[in-house]
Amino acid sequence: xxxxxxxxxxxxxxxxxxxxxxxxxxxxxxxxxxxxxxxxxxxxxxxxxxxxxxxxxxxxxxxxxxxxxxxxxxxxxxxxxxxxxxxxxxxxxxxxxxxxxxxxxxxxxxxxxxxxxxxxxxxxxxxxxxxxxxxxxxxxxxxxxxxxxxxxxxxxxxxxxxxxxxxxxxxxxxxxxxxx
Amino acid sequence: xxxxxxxxxxxxxxxxxxxxxxxxxxxxxxxxxxxxxxxxxxxxxxxxxxxxxxxxxxxxxxxxxxxxxxxxxxxxxxxxxxxxxxxxxxxxxxxxxxxxxxxxxxxxxxxxxxxxxxxxxxxxxxxxxxxxxxxxxxxxxxxxxxxxxxxxxxxxxxxxxxxxxxxxxxxxxxxxxxxxxxxxxxxxxxxxxxxxxxxxxxxxxxxxxxxxxxxxxxxxxxxxxxxxxxxxxxxxxxx
Ligand code: SF4
Ligand code: FES
Numbered sequence: 001x002x003x004x005x006x007x008x009x010x011x012x013x014x015x016x017x018x019x020x021x022x023x024x025x026x027x028x029x030x031x032x033x034x035x036x037x038x039x040x041x042x043x044x045x046x047x048x049x050x051x052x053x054x055x056x057x058x059x060x061x062x063x064x065x066x067x068x069x070x071x072x073x074x075x076x077x078x079x080x081x082x083x084x085x086x087x088x089x090x091x092x093x094x095x096x097x098x099x100x101x102x103x104x105x106x107x108x109x110x111x112x113x114x115x116x117x118x119x120x121x122x123x124x125x126x127x128x129x130x131x132x133x134x135x136x137x138x139x140x141x142x143x144x145x146x147x148x149x150x151x152x153x154x155x156x157x158x159x160x161x162x163x164x165x166x167x168x169x170x171x172x173x174x175x176x177x178x179x180x
Numbered sequence: 181x182x183x184x185x186x187x188x189x190x191x192x193x194x195x196x197x198x199x200x201x202x203x204x205x206x207x208x209x210x211x212x213x214x215x216x217x218x219x220x221x222x223x224x225x226x227x228x229x230x231x232x233x234x235x236x237x238x239x240x241x242x243x244x245x246x247x248x249x250x251x252x253x254x255x256x257x258x259x260x261x262x263x264x265x266x267x268x269x270x271x272x273x274x275x276x277x278x279x280x281x282x283x284x285x286x287x288x289x290x291x292x293x294x295x296x297x298x299x300x301x302x303x304x305x306x307x308x309x310x311x312x313x314x315x316x317x318x319x320x321x322x323x324x325x326x327x328x329x330x331x332x333x334x335x336x337x338x339x340x341x342x343x344x345x346x347x348x349x350x351x352x353x354x355x356x357x358x359x360x361x362x363x364x365x366x367x368x369x370x371x372x373x374x375x376x377x378x379x380x381x382x383x384x385x386x387x388x389x390x391x392x393x394x395x396x397x398x399x400x401x402x403x404x405x406x407x408x409x410x411x412x413x414x415x416x417x418x419x
Contacts, residue, residue, distance in 0.1 A: 083302065086280070086281050089301075089302050089303060090273070090302075090303050090307060091307060092279075092281065093279070093281065093282070095307070095309070096279070098307075098309040099277075099309055099310075099311040133309060135306075136303060136306075136307065138302065138303070138304075139306050143302070145301075146301045146302035147301075148301050148302070150280070150281035172301070174296065174405075174406045175404070177296055177299075177301065178296075179280035179281070179286070179292055179295070180280045180281045180282075180283070180286040180287065180398075
């Protein structure tokens, strides 16, 4: 029997959720016995395999056009998609800019901010366009499960993944269900 | 528990009550937690948040506002009601700007613990991202309207207990906002004090002391243990 596959992906986040996943410590050895890692910053595979993956973990919010493209592609390839962490679930810290017009944000960061040498707003075709606002992932694609926390505790990852792998409905114990 | 000639049934258990008590008061006295936000045991009834909605003889009603009646049957801890409460909390979260990861009140916040209690793990609705005014003009207290859920606890405490009438709610529907009773509209221009009752009753981090920051480490905060394991009477009085 082939092993179930897992992919992970980070959008506008800080990688804290990925760090917390790694924080399951030596259980990572058990995990790689149970699953095959597909696309992930941990494997450096950039796209999910054609045949898709069983479980996808998505970290981070949507702040630019590339994030949206990545999320849509990721959703298409994942049978179960889990929104991981506050940024993915509600926008989190990146969404702090949502009440400030994008132009004002750019002006402050690149034109008027302190200590800026050669003020100019970056404008290169290589750079993904900023969205008007930072969006949580559920505003763009269907999400199957959410793992709250900033980041979610390592044990929460373990609890969710083992439940999904054993075909059980995930349910987080109280200390694992937190928003901070 | 003292024998009482008056009793009603809450989730299958007989609860005694004294005439005039609300369902919430009778439940609290018996140590049973009914989720609530605008209710506070020291303040007059408000009945606005609807989080305490229960079914009384099959009909919806607010436990904090409805008087207990002898012989009535009340349902509270059912999946139907928990689901409705979960949606109310999700709406509160998307309507305001609640950044739990860096909020000083996190772990001691009643909005957050109610969300935990009703099993909320996501926002469900799209966030409003409404711009709300921050008021840092007061020496001791910060008013962060992003975190305000318009429960009117501070309004009632200031009017009834402090006799100062510093706060009010203005506007309607989703535009309702907490306002401050001074010419400038700023908290710093009132005689508000951190010793006021109104400074102790905010369920969220909206009205918060400036000098405390993060008062206790993660793990020893009030709601690091589930609210169902708290002594409910004390908890309802938590500020
Ligand atoms: S500041 Fe706090 S107590 Fe006052 S209305 Fe807002 S949430 Fe309620
Ligand atoms: S606690 Fe009863 S309506 Fe708010």
